[in-house]
Structure formats: structure tokens, C-alpha cells
Amino acid sequence: MKFIADLHIHSKYSRATAKNLDFENIHIAAQKKGISVIATGDFTHPAWFSEIKEKCNPLENGLFKLKDSILRHADQQVPPVCQKGLQFILSCEISNIYKKNGKVRKNHNIVFLPDMQSAERFNRKMERIGNIRSDGRPVLGLDARDLLEIVLETSETAFLIPAHIWTPWFSIFGSKSGFDALEECFEDLTPHIFALETGLSSDPEMNWRVSNLKGLTLVSNSDAHSMEKIAREANLFDTELSFSGIRSALMDKKRSLFKGTFEFFPEEGKYHLDGHRKCGVRLKPEETQKYQGLCPKCGKPLTLGVLHRISELADLNEGKRPDGAIPFYRLLPLSEILSEVLEVGPASKKVKAAQDKIIKKYGPELTILHELPLKSLEGIDIPLFKEALRRVRNYEIFIQPGYDGEFGTVRIFTDYERRKLLGQRDLFALKEAEKATLNME
Ligand SMILES: [Zn+2]
Numbered sequence: 001m002k003f004i005a006d007l008h009i010h011s012k013y014s015r016a017t018a019k020n021l022d023f024e025n026i027h028i029a030a031q032k033k034g035i036s037v038i039a040t041g042d043f044t045h046p047a048w049f050s051e052i053k054e055k056c057n058p059l060e061n062g063l064f065k066l067k068d069s070i071l072r073h074a075d076q077q078v079p080p081v082c083q084k085g086l087q088f089i090l091s092c093e094i095s096n097i098y099k100k101n102g103k104v105r106k107n108h109n110i111v112f113l114p115d116m117q118s119a120e121r122f123n124r125k126m127e128r129i130g131n132i133r134s135d136g137r138p139v140l141g142l143d144a145r146d147l148l149e150i151v152l153e154t155s156e157t158a159f160l161i162p163a164h165i166w167t168p169w170f171s172i173f174g175s176k177s178g179f180d181a182l183e184e185c186f187e188d189l190t191p192h193i194f195a196l197e198t199g200l201s202s203d204p205e206m207n208w209r210v211s212n213l214k215g216l217t218l219v220s221n222s223d224a225h226s227m228e229k230i231a232r233e234a235n236l237f238d239t240e241l242s243f244s245g246i247r248s249a250l251m252d253k254k255r256s257l258f259k260g261t262f263e264f265f266p267e268e269g270k271y272h273l274d275g276h277r278k279c280g281v282r283l284k285p286e287e288t289q290k291y292q293g294l295c296p297k298c299g300k301p302l303t304l305g306v307l308h309r310i311s312e313l314a315d316l317n318e319g320k321r322p323d324g325a326i327p328f329y330r331l332l333p334l335s336e337i338l339s340e341v342l343e344v345g346p347a348s349k350k351v352k353a354a355q356d357k358i359i360k361k362y363g364p365e366l367t368i369l370h371e372l373p374l375k376s377l378e379g380i381d382i383p384l385f386k387e388a389l390r391r392v393r394n395y396e397i398f399i400q401p402g403y404d405g406e407f408g409t410v411r412i413f414t415d416y417e418r419r420k421l422l423g424q425r426d427l428f429a430l431k432e433a434e435k436a437t438l439n440m441e
């Protein structure tokens, strides 16, 4: 069975997350996006764990579903074309901070478990190591290798995926406190790692350049801290809808059960290029080299982004597609497309209303972005939307890349193109003005 899964999100109990991230709202938002399986997130947090027990029923397949009474109520807020059901996979993210080989290491890891009994056992072990009550994503002084060992001891089918593996501060390969190879981190247990999360600032193509990652499944998840962000990256499966189905698809070396990922444009991620946000300095890896890694404005070390870090560890040529590489599709969220088309913020009421209208008529967001034939949008009464979607699908967009914690920004049309497409005449002056600004960048 074909389905889309988002395997990494957080609940309202994680730091810096939306207060309304509860099961009902996740159920509503995920179906509107077109997701069939979503992470519970945060199961180590006692309050969230109680909510799982209170609001969800375990299914035979190792996944969970909202209880009927809650589900019926929540579904009233989901357009009928999007009501395809949603199942939860027990998961949490651990922030590991520890010393290894003379350096402080900080990395995030996502843990997946097949049942509540295992989760209870796992939580008891975590509780002995550190504080799991103050943050849904607990920070523990635990070596990632030892975390993996605990995961493997907890249940035969439990597994661990290193999270957003390239982000500078908190990831296995991060420029600030990461390792250079998987084996350095997981040692003897490395063979138990079969999937890696590429994170928003990198895409599979960038990862293909690192031979150390060969044979590993590259997954993409939203790491959502609010409902709007759910499924901004996701995974396409064609397998049995079950815990073991998902696990074996991720382990499958033949690549027939894992069909690919939906990706953010990596330049849009917060840590794509190098730089200093406070100094307004954004640099490409070559430029950073020229400045010997120091900020030309303040003289302190620059935050090296994902592109830089991948180039350091890359040993294969750019643009070479390895055998058996899984396809991926770059997407721009519907809210961002509408924000550009309507010339208002992506979180504005106007965008939300348009988004709801489109979803109600054409189905879940990912279906619209990825596969809806453009000709079926012929009659849509939002000018430029169809053309905007066409451009996004063909990657005909302009991006100012993100750096040092600042998201990249995307534009689909220049002002000139917008007016032209909307049928205004005599645009010579505007075109000249725009040329001047584009040249300045
Ligand atoms: Zn994380």
C-alpha cells in the first residue's frame, strides 16, 4: 500500500512548540496534508505519554489511532476529501550531550518503539539517566552509542534514526560538535543504523557525495513544532501499513518499498550556507575559506552551514547519482506559494482561507503539490496560482539561501513577471528598476 509518513514531530511539551500541538490538532492537520502515518513525538514526557494512553488505541500493526469518539469529533474539521485516516508511530527525540574522544558531542536521535510496554521500559531507563519531565525532547548526558544499545535492548524491533544529521550545533555530522563518520559515533553498533534523517538544509543529492552514507536510507521529516509545519518534509512508502512494514522498508536494500522523499528546497533551510546572522554576513563555502573561517565583520568563527560541512566530508563527485538512489521531490508548502501569489504573509488569514478552499476542493496538500494535474486547476479563481505551482514543480524559483539560523527566502515571480502575467502594460520602467535590484544581490 502506498502512503506518506512524517516520522519526526514534537508535541506541546517540547520547548518552543505551539501550545495547541495536541492529538486532535495533529490528526486534523496531518490529514489535510495527506499523511497517513505520523510520529507521536515526545513519548518520554510523562504528560504526553499519559495523553497517548488516554486518547489513542493501540492497533494490531504496532501503530496507534485516535479513539473513536475523539476521532469522530476531530474529523468534523477535516474536509471529506482528506479523511483517509491517520495512524501514529511511537517515537521521541533525545538530545545527547556528552564527551567523547576529547570533545564535547551534541547530537539528536529519533527513537521508534512498537508498543506501550516497551515505551514504559524505555522511559524508566531514561528517567534514571536524566530529566525527562521538563522537555518533550529531553537533554541527556548519554553517549549516542549507549542510547542505541538501550533502544536495541528495549525491544527486538525498536530502531533509532540520527536526526537532521548535518545541522551545525546538534547533529552527528554537525560542524560544531559532530563526528566525521558514523562509526566514530556508534562504534560496534553502527550496523544497527539503517536510516538517516537529512534535515531541512540538505537533500539526498547533497548526501550522495559522502561515501560513508552509502547503502543507508535517507529519510526526510518535518520536525514540526507547530501544526502548519507538519509534513513540510515527508517519506513515501509502498509497503504494509504497520510498524514492521515501515521498519523493513527502511532496511530494504533493494529499495522497492521505500519510494522516496518530499524535500524542502535545501537552500530554504536555516543552516544551508555559512555566516553570522547578527553581522548580516552570508557566505558560500568557497568564500568562507577565503576568510579562513572567520567573520569579516566581527572576526569570530563563522557558523559553518550544511553545504560547507558536506563538502568537507564529501569524497564523491557532485551530481553523481549512486546506484539504487531513491528519488526525491522538492516542494514548497502551499502556504508559501499562496503567500507569494496573494502578496501577504504565509500565516495570514487570507492565505489560510485560500488554503482551506483549495484543499476542500482538490484534496490534501501533498497531493495538490505533487501530483494534481495542472489542467484540473483551470477554473481556479486565484490568479497566478496555477503558474506558481507549475514553476515550483519545475524548480523555476529564486532562493536567497538560509544561514546561521535564518531561514532562506523564496520568490516565485519577480515584480515584473507578476504584473506581466496579470496583464499590465508598459512595464519598461519596472523592468529596469528590477534589473538594478537583482544586480545588486
Ligand atoms: Zn532535533
Ligand SMILES: [Zn+2]
Pocket (backbone or CB within 6 Å): 276, 278, 279, 281, 295, 296, 297, 298, 299, 300
Ligand atoms: Zn560576525
